[in-house]
Amino acid sequence: MRLPVLSFVGSCAVAIAACAAAQAPAVFDASYAPPRLPSGKPDLQGLWSNALVTPLERPEDLADKPFLTEEEAREYQAKRVAAVNRDRRPDDPEADLLLAYNDFWWDSGTSGVRTLRTSLIVDPPNGRIPELTEAAKQRIAATPRPSADGPETQGLSTRCIYYATAGPPMLPGSYNNNYQLVQTDDHVLIVNEMVHETRLIPLDGRPFPPDEIRQWRGSSRGHWDGDTLVVETRNRRADTPFRGSSENMHLTERFTRVADDVLLYEFTVNDPEAFTQPWTVQMTSQRVEGELMYEYACHEGNKSMAGILGGARAAERRAAAPP
């Protein structure tokens, strides 16, 4: 397994993003022929999972190591799984209280990306998000921190409006990593388990909506590049930045079925207003067989908002009139 990986590195080291976009990494069987729909397009349909323990950015202790060996990957995965396990009980009761959910509620995955990379980011080659522009740094510094003053100053995920892991772009999260993909001749539907986010992507070549139509998740348009589904997303609102992105982020996602049980998922963030260079992520979605995805009614069952805001008001009353 190690040799093909190395040859992939060798051939792509110069222009890794272009290479990732042009062909599947050599860890996958180049002769793999995906099942096809009556239209002749590859069949990407079904339930997929993004539960991966590989971090988005390469950890500093692995700075010079873009790939793990299979043995190292097994060790790393075991270490990560142990590190995030919520069933460990700290001796300190205060710290114990903060572990509100035990491990049953989490689903971070137990394996890493199939390419054995040490980060999901493949470009820049250091596996790290590029430096933000000065304008982005100033914008972020001027953005108010979430507070419990009222509902609209809470975080978007607490409010059940937007979760970064459902994207786009999608990323591994600590739970609700599944997504369902259905294709027709002129549309692709992606339903994320996280907050039942649905994205209907027209493939009919229509233009993007007018610039003034801004959406929390942007607006997506798709097309086929050979056997790869390419989805472009623009028109995002200014208040759903992705890792510091601006409202003019142009996102390009690529979905390629590289094995019966693997959907290669890649995306490139192009946003000169926010990042000093484009950056690209490459991850592997794992086929989910024999299971169903269930409705995650986040807003309908949201008890946290009343708890957080009510708790803050109670704290204010206590501060004003100590018992």
Added chain:
Amino acid sequence: MKRGALALAALLSLTACAPAAPPAAAAPDIARTAEGRPDLNGLWQALVPANWDVRPHEARPPPLAMLGALQAEPPNPGIIEGGEIPYLPAALEQQKHNYANRFELDPERKCFMPGVPRATYMPQPFQIVQSGEHVMIAYQFANAVREIHMKDPGPAPTSFWMGWSVGRWDGDTLVVQVTDQKPETWLDRAGNFHSGELRVEERYTVMSPNHLLYEATLEDPKVYSRPWKISFPLYRRLETNAELLEFKCVPFAEEILYGHLRKGYVGERAEESR
């Protein structure tokens, strides 16, 4: 074309003079999928203003007098076969209570997923995505979505806001059994309701390239004395730029849900925040 217009005129007159369903005779030359099933793909929307009240009703004023004619209820001859919902006596009392407090209690106001069949006649479009044995319906309102399981997935593990949908083909009609819905959803803004035991049988039939016939039979022994049926056409959205857009309504509902917990709140719900 002319024949189509005549058929549509006949259909409209049928709909106008009787709440009963227009005949579901499918045209033989309907669009079909590669598997030979009727192709239901597309962006659809009901025109009938049943979301205000599924029962026959005249025009009504808006919830707040200051709105004037804005948000006043358009009249509707109704979508119910026989014109009335066969409520059990206790359920009828509950319905009256709901109606009297409808603008406060309607879950639509809180941006909750609307359940079935209400999702079908919300005044917003929805898209049927059908590919082989995959059938999904994505609704614009509250980003609701449901999968129609074309292979029986077995009993629902719990209840869902959009229910548990199991589909099959009856000739050229897609038949969907919807069970295990939340009792919290309503059928309309008029307080018509159901319990968690509601069973809905939906039928989707192609009427023309741009119309589907939607029929739904509702059965709920805790609330209704017998099954009852609604039907109305669904219209394809034909604007070339029509597409499902985001209607994330949570931010619109936060004031009524959490406003009394805001810092410095002064008002009639202050006691609730203690």
